[in-house]
Amino acid sequence: MGVLDGLPAEPRGWLEELDQHTLEVFGQLDATLTQVVSGYRYPDDALLKQLGKGWGDAEWRAMSLWVQLIMRTTDGSMITTPLPTALAQRRLRWRPHELDLLWRTALASEMRRTDIPYRIPISAIKRLTVAEREPLLAYLRRAQRDIDESGSSDWQAKRVLDALLAEHPTADPADAVRSVVPDGDGFAVLLREEYGKRLGQPELVPLLRHWADATAAGPTPKWAARAAELLTPEAAGVLREVLGRLPAYREGPAHNGYREVTTYLRDRTAHVLRGMIWTCEPIDEPWVTGLLGDIAVAAGTGIGGSGANSRSELLANAAIGVLGRRGGVAVVPQLARVQAKVRKKSLLTKVSRTLDAIAVQTGLSPDQLLERTVPTFGLGPDGxxxxxxxxxxxxxxxxxxxxxxxxxxxxxxxxxxxxxxxxxxxxxxxxxxxxxxxxxxxxxxxxxxxxxxxxxxxxxxxxxxxxxxxxxxxxxxxxxxxxxxxxxxxxxxxxxxxxxxxxxxxxxxxxxxxxxxxxxxxxxxxxxGLRQPFKQAFREVYLLTPAEEESLHHSRRFARHLLRYGQAKALLTDRGWTGLSLGWWDGAGGSDRCEAVKQLPGGLTASWHFSLDPHGYERDGYGNTASVCVSEELGFVGADGGLVPLPEVPPLTLSETLRDADLAVGVTSTGLDPEGHGEYWQSFGFGDLTESAQVRHDALTGLLPRLSIAERCTLTDRFLRVRGDLRTYKIHLGSGNILMEPNDAYLCIVPHGSGDQVFLPFEENGGLLSVILSKAFLLAADTRITDASITHQLRVT
Known part of the structure; x- marks a missing residue:
């Protein structure tokens, strides 16, 4: 059985358009279909090679048509040979009726998940003039729509097709934008709907297409020269407006051809935006540097605004690269912003290298460079x-x-x-x-x-x-x-x-x-009454405990805590930790356990292990990110990769690392849930104080005598005891949870609002000291409480 026998009725009639020589070549090619795999026939490579010896242009065109037609047979959906790609690379002199047949077979193909049916037809028209392509325009536009609807807008065939169609003007300039940036994400839609008329003008389309060619890691001299040649004042204005929308743009739902997924930018959109960013390099305007910094921060941070990944490493890299090539001290504050906000390791490495290079140029260390370039914003000595x-x-x-x-x-x-x-x-x-x-x-x-x-x-x-x-x-x-x-x-x-x-x-x-x-x-x-910008005098200090000295390599001081996973990951990421990744999608592959690490001075690396909550599967479900994680042991690794004994870790390094752990537990523990229950909740909510809670105790020692409710308050080892008119209350200094005397009944109060304005000697992460004081003021005047959810609990004996 050959091509003729396997074709459906409609394309079988197309064979009548072919000359006798082409049909004879078809017969010879049919004879090579001798390889059978799972009931499907494939051509024998050796027979094909022998058959093709001495072939001219006509025979290769015939073979291309044969391959194109065989993809419409019952065997066609199983073709996985390199033939379509190899034939598409040949420069053949196609006749008009053959081109028409190629495109009809491509559009009739049922192979919707691959661009294989388009490879030969697109290759056949790439070198045609605009006028020569005109008779095929309806086919090309239909192919463009079909690919868009399939969600496969990143195919190479689609890129070439869009570029060719961009040379055919339409009544709507936005069509030119759509042909370069298909609607695969929210920003692509924004480009078409809000900037389509301007970007689609004939004088701007060449630059738009040039931006779409920004597919390499960096701009080549040739690419940059062409961009500078195409850049007009009007184009620079549009570029500024478009890039100005990017820092506030966020990820959203988009269909990828299979299902709806959260998407920031599809590749086609990102390439155009990268081209725009590269084009900023020669623009000598004051807005450029700040805008590039905004883009680097927005694209460099993770989905949702935090995390060790980035929304678009491609765009963040481009913005950092342009800042580095522009050079000079003016870009340093923007690089400092990236360094403070972005946690993607590769981006931070690039920022550090860029700062190092500028530091060498100026004869300063990176730290000296950063402090010498802090802008004043025109402020006077009083701020x-x-x-x-x-x-x-x-x-x-x-x-x-x-x-x-x-x-x-x-x-x-x-x-x-x-x-x-x-x-x-x-x-x-x-x-x-x-x-x-x-x-x-x-x-x-x-x-x-x-x-x-x-x-x-x-x-x-x-x-x-x-x-x-x-x-x-x-x-x-x-x-x-x-x-x-x-x-x-x-x-x-x-x-x-x-x-x-x-x-x-x-x-x-x-x-x-x-x-x-x-x-x-x-x-x-x-x-x-001096408030410090962060904890210094009231900073927690973590010294080695006897248990840690005995264990030698690991600290379990903050182990076995149940933490809200997403919140803990965001907090630790902001403090320079990476690697915290857990979920119910591949437990056997290691996603049930992970290691968070942080680079420290002296070549040390902190290592803190985490695991999934064993009872969380029923709550979270397979394939989902964990909602709760369990903290495990924490240790240190040296430059040689070996574990460093805890007594050999510099005291300041040890203390600051354990402070991160205490903060993560103190802010994200499930024991803070005001409506919690269970053994862990009871232990965390009313147990011994950590170092951070001890600092709250010290702060309250100095604060209480200055408060209007001082005579109603007593500080014990673990609690702030507050005497109201209805009950006496004990507020735990580690969790903020409340017990009511005389039977230690739990009182649930969900904090909201800023509470009473009380001087605090530091700005505390998590704000728990402020919450404790707010609760104390509320309970000291318990007869004035009107919130029914609270008064109901006070009446229960």
């Missing part, structure tokens, strides 16, 4: 900028004469400028706080004149530096105070210390000091 009654403050607010309401009569251009600056300021402040806290954890050393210039006099970082304790190496420590224009340090006893400009200093850390010294600093901060 504000005031013009024409409008005031921009360090917290990113813009007010008029102290009021939030802005009169209509103010200079609108100035107002717009200040609001744009405020937006950038809000992005930078957390980055700088993160950088300075990292310096505390890594014992960075400065010269005193560097501290004064970059951390005390600077209007942004000065707000942090002036609230921190600085210590002379192996000497005294103090809080900065300016006297007659000169910065000094003042200790809790009021002693003044005047460091020499070249004196080496670092940020004071409680791990290096006695309990009495730490207590003195904590009392002093409470007395002067």
């Amino acid at each position: 504000t900028r005031t013009e024409q009654g409008l005031r921009l403050s360090l917290d990113g607010t813009v007010t008029f004469d102290g009021r939030k309401a802005i009169p209509k009569a103010v200079d609108r251009q100035l107002l717009a400028e200040l609001r744009a600056t405020a937006k950038e300021l809000k992005k930078t402040v957390p980055v700088e706080r993160f950088r300075i806290e990292r310096a505390l954890a890594t014992e960075r050393i400065w010269r005193w004149h560097e501290v004064c210039e970059f951390y005390l006099d600077h209007p942004l970082t000065g707000a942090f530096g002036r609230a921190l304790i600085w210590e002379i190496l192996q000497g005294p420590a103090g809080i900065p105070v300016q006297v007659d224009g000169t910065w000094e340090l003042t200790d809790p006893a009021g002693r003044r210390i005047q460091p020499h400009p070249d004196t080496p200093v670092h940020l004071w850390h409680p791990i290096s000091h006695t309990a009495a010294e730490v207590r003195a600093w904590r009392d002093h901060l409470m007395e002067i």
